[in-house]
Amino acid sequence: MDATDGDTPGGVAARLTGRAVTAERRRSVALTEVALDDGRTVMVKRDDEGAVRAEAAGLRWLARAGAVAVPAVRGADRHWLVTDLVAEGRPDARAAERFGRELAALHAAGAPAFGAAPPDGPVEAFIGRAPMRNVPGTDWPGWYAEHRVLPYLRRAVDAGTVRPAEAADVERVCARLPGLAGPPEPPARLHGDLWNGNVLWGADGAVRLIDPAAHGGHRETDLAMLRLFGCPHLETVLAAYDRAAPLAAGWRERVGVHQLFPLLVHAVLFGRSYAEQAVAVAREALAA
Numbered sequence: 001m002d003a004t005d006g007d008t009p010g011g012v013a014a015r016l017t018g019r020a021v022t023a024e025r026r027r028s029v030a031l032t033e034v035a036l037d038d039g040r041t042v043m044v045k046r047d048d049e050g051a052v053r054a055e056a057a058g059l060r061w062l063a064r065a066g067a068v069a070v071p072a073v074r075g076a077d078r079h080w081l082v083t084d085l086v087a088e089g090r091p092d093a094r095a096a097e098r099f100g101r102e103l104a105a106l107h108a109a110g111a112p113a114f115g116a117a118p119p120d121g122p123v124e125a126f127i128g129r130a131p132m133r134n135v136p137g138t139d140w141p142g143w144y145a146e147h148r149v150l151p152y153l154r155r156a157v158d159a160g161t162v163r164p165a166e167a168a169d170v171e172r173v174c175a176r177l178p179g180l181a182g183p184p185e186p187p188a189r190l191h192g193d194l195w196n197g198n199v200l201w202g203a204d205g206a207v208r209l210i211d212p213a214a215h216g217g218h219r220e221t222d223l224a225m226l227r228l229f230g231c232p233h234l235e236t237v238l239a240a241y242d243r244a245a246p247l248a249a250g251w252r253e254r255v256g257v258h259q260l261f262p263l264l265v266h267a268v269l270f271g272r273s274y275a276e277q278a279v280a281v282a283r284e285a286l287a288a
Contacts, residue, residue: 007080009044010034016075016082017042033085041085042074049078050122056081057121058192058214065109065189068102069208086210089203096233099199099207100240103222107188108245111216112136114143114187118214127193127213130265134215140184141177144218144261149174152264156275161267166279170260173282180257180285181218182248188219195229195262220251224258253288256281 009032010021023035032044047055056076063070071083089095117123117134125132130152137143153170156162162170173180191198192213200208223241226234241247263278 009046009080012075012077012080013042013044013082016077016080034082042082043071043085045081045083046079047081050124051126052076052079052081054118054121054125054213055211057118058125058212059083061118061121061214062106062189062191062209062212065106067105067109068099068191069202069206070212071208071210083210086200086208087203089201089205091201091232092205093233093236095201095205095207096236097240098205100237100242101244102207103237104241104245107190107219107222109189111187111189113138114140114216114218115147116187116216121214125213125215127262127265128269130269132192132213132215132265136216140187140218141181144181145174145177148217148261149264152261152268156264156267159268161272162264162275162279166275166282169279169286170264170282173257173260173285176286177257180254180288182220182250182254185218185248187216188222190215190217190219190222192217192222193262194222194225196226196231197229199226199231201232218258219245220247220254221258221261223247223251224255225262227255228259228262256285 010024013034014021019036019038021034022037025033027033030046033041034044035041056073059070059073071086073083075082113136115134115136123134125134135147153167157167191209192215198209198211200210202208259281260278263274266274267278
């Protein structure tokens with residue numbers, strides 16, 4: 001059933017869950033907490049049609065790994081997504097260690113190809129508010145350059161956010177990716193937008209991931225994004241991950257290569273400061 005322009009968050013929750021609504025609390029323009037008559041509280045989110053489809057498919061795909069928890073999808077239509085509300089707690093080292101192990105298990109669940117969309121997910125997906133195409137490939141360096149770095153570099157250049165001489169340095173990194181990428185790895189099942197705001201530390205001691213840009217990719221990309229935007233107890237998370245699924249030698253030196261993608265996305269969305277970071281990362285990789 002499709003949403004109509006007259007829908008309210010409470011009306012959507014009732015329609016998609018089949019339960020009566022007892023209370024609502026607006027969290028933002030797009031997000032509303034809705035209490036149901038069976039004691040559950042759900043989060044109701046309004047978004048563009050493609051973004052709702054991509055997020056719902058991504059959450060379901062991540063959930064099927066049986067690894068890091070995600071909020072269960074309770075209903076979705078063209079413009080609305082209803083998921084379980086996460087009761088949040090405080091980060092601690094024990095939860096961080098568990099998160100590291102579970103993130104390793106999520107990645108190990110794999111994907112059919114680099115760039116593979118979740119089942120029933122659209123090719124034309126999103127990362128944040130930026131479009132992201134899920135085009136399958138078998139060779140990570142070539143796929144990463146063509147479908148994750150260069151599209152955002154071109155958009156940033158067209159907008160004047162990245163200067164042509166700076167873009168040339170990023171392009172040189174792309175040309176050198178076969179030698180910078182480390183040993184080949186199979187496609188991992190990525191969250192895809194793993195910054196700290198999408199990592200919720202639950203009151204029950206378990207981390208839950210929200211707002212995925214899920215696709216098949218290189219597992220080091222998720223880890224690089226965690227480092228880029230900060231994560232509580234990050235070294236504990238990474239150590240637990242490495243014990244569960246040892247990372248290839250030199251992975252710390254490759255962090256900047258994997259950060260090019262999210263930095264250029266942020267340059268497109270938020271401007272020059274992220275462009276400067278992307279160029280600095282590219283030049284560091286060239287100097288290595």
